[in-house]
Each structure stands twice: as structure tokens, then as C-alpha cells.
Amino acid sequence: MISTQAIGEHQKLRTSPTTEPMPHHQVMQNMDRNACSLVVCGPAEPGLPGRDGKDGIQGPKGDMGAQGIAGPRGIVGPPGRMGPIGPEGEKGSQGVQGEKGDVGEMGPRGIRGLQGPPGSPGPAGAKGDRGPQGEKGVTGETGPMGAPGAPGPQGRTGTPGPKGDNGSVGEKGAKGEVGDRGLQGSTGMPGPMGKTGSPGLQGMKGSIGEKGTKGDSGLSEVNLMKQQVSALQGQLTMLQASLAKFQKVAAFPSGQIVGNKAFVTSGYEGNFDDLRQRCLQAGGQLASPRNAAENAAIQQIVILHKNAVFLGINDIQTEGRFKHLNGEPITYSNWQQGEPNNDKGKENCVEIFVNGKWNDRSCGETRLILCEF
């Protein structure tokens, strides 16, 4: 049986005051090569007890002990430093479209109107010069007001994002506070133009424009009228030819044309009142000579027919005062000598003989009809 004994000084020091034996495994851990000083071999024989030896030299430093257990978690570190100013924020989103603009103010007073166009030529006068042109009309109304302006610029850009984490030793500290507010982002693009506002109130009516310049000479109208006159002249020539033809018709076989008056008989015979009505119905009246020429024309018809005719002259209303059928007193007469005599007191009508002379005669007599047109 082998026994090894080695006692370190510090063990004795420790043991003395406390008399507490060191645990065996702990002594072995503190042994050093130079610390061995006594070895006893062979069979153990009983002897006297030795004196206490001197204290041994201090043994070598023991090996490093095993790593201790991790200490408790440190307290939370201080807040990280303030992060750098964040990058400039992104451009803000486009602002919402502005509201529809308010109705614009009343438009400004309209500018004076432009000089008006030449007036239309006036009606052709009796001769020559045209009248001056009329004044120009009032200026047209002012147009509607323009669209309102674009909406205002966009608002400020929003705040920058939160600060990033800050690296650190050991346990990561609590997240730093949000950094200072970054610089304001650049102004966003202006929002789209608002919708066009409703038209403004109608502007006031412009002032009357200046008097227009004198109109054109109207030569074009003159030329036009010349053409029309030429056409009318052609038509007139046709009418003249036609009229000449019908005058011949009216004069054949017993008609008479004097000036614009035509004396025509149909050959009918009757009393004064009957003949008077027939001529009216035909659109004319009984022949009533106003002068010698007409009387001569009537005479020719009487000569041709060898028959006296009643004239459109009588004194039915007042004896002795002969009048035309329209009531006018006669201004021309061609009485036979001794006439009018109102024979037997009942001669209020007038007949004309072949010699062209007049004789008052009873209205009930029958005579050839002679009308004038």
C-alpha cells in the first residue's frame, strides 16, 4: 500500500484557524513538481513520532480553473447614439386633384367692337346717287370667361422613416430613439390642373362700335338691275306687240281706239237702263265722250251701223243738268241745234246722230249698245 502525503503551506494556514480539512481532490489539484519532499517505502514499522517539519515552499500556481459559469446578463446598455440624419425622403405622392375651381368672376367689359362691315346697299333711288350707309350695328356680346387657373402647389413631404439600428458591443442596446426629423423633401410635382370651372357670367354688352365706312358703290347692284331692266325691256316689247294685236282685234269690225279708250259694240239693242247694265257687266260702261276726238270715234261706229246710240249721259236726277254716270257734270257737249229740249217733258237720256250731234231722248227708247273700255 502506497501513501503519498503532501501538505501545502496554504493548506496548513487554512487548516489552522479553521481546522477544516481540505478535500482530497482539492489538494491534488494544487500539487507541483517541486513540492515533493518525503517518500516512505517498505513495510510500515511503528516508530517514534517525528517533529513537525518546516513549512514547505509554496507550491506552484495551479492550473487555470475551468471557466466559470456565465455571469448574469448585464443591464441594458445606454441608448445608442442619435442616428445620422436620414436620407431625404422620397418625393411625396402626387397630390389629389384640386377641387373644381369656383365660378370665375364676371368677365371684363368687352372691347370695343371691330368696325362693322359695309352696310347693304340701300334701295335704288329715282336717279343716281346712293344714300350714305347706315351706322354699324352694336358690337356682339362678350364671349364666356376663360377657364380658372391651375390649383396651388402640393403640400410638404411627409416625415422621413425611422432611424436604423445602431451596432453595439455585447447585448444590443435598445433601439435608439427616432432620429431627428430629416430635411423636408423636395416639393412634389404640382397636382394636375383642376377641371375647368363653369363659364363666368356673361360680360357686359360692348359699347356701340364706330360708324362704319361708307358702303360700296353698289355697282354690282346696278349691273344686276341693268340686267333686270334689259329683261323687262324684252318683256315690254312682247307686251307691246301683243297689245297692238288686240287693239286690232278690238277695232274689228266696228271698234274704235282713242288714246287708252276703246269703244266697242256687240250689236245688242235695248233701252237706256238695259244697255247701261250690260256695259257694266262686261267690265266697261256706256260710251261717254269727253272730247271731240272721242265723239268722232263714236260717230264712226254710228255711221258704220247707221244706227244712233245712247250715251252715258243723262239729267235724270235734275232736269237740265246733264251728268256722266259717275255723277260728274259734263264739260264737253255736241248738241244738235235746238237741243236739249226735253220734248214732251220726258227726255232725260242722250242719243247721238249719224252727224255726231246730240239730242235728248226718252230713256225708254231702244238703241244700239256702245260700251267704252
Ligand code: NPJ
Ligand atoms: C224731233 C225733235 C227732238 C225730239 C224728237 C223726238 O227730232 O226735234 O227734239 O227729241 O223729235 O221724237 C230729225 C228731225 C228732228 C227729229 C228727229 C227725230 O232730225 O229734224 O226734228 O229727226 O229722229 C239726223 C237725222 C234726223 C234729224 C237730225 C239729224 N242725222 O242722221 O244726222
Ligand code: CA
Ligand atoms: Ca230732244
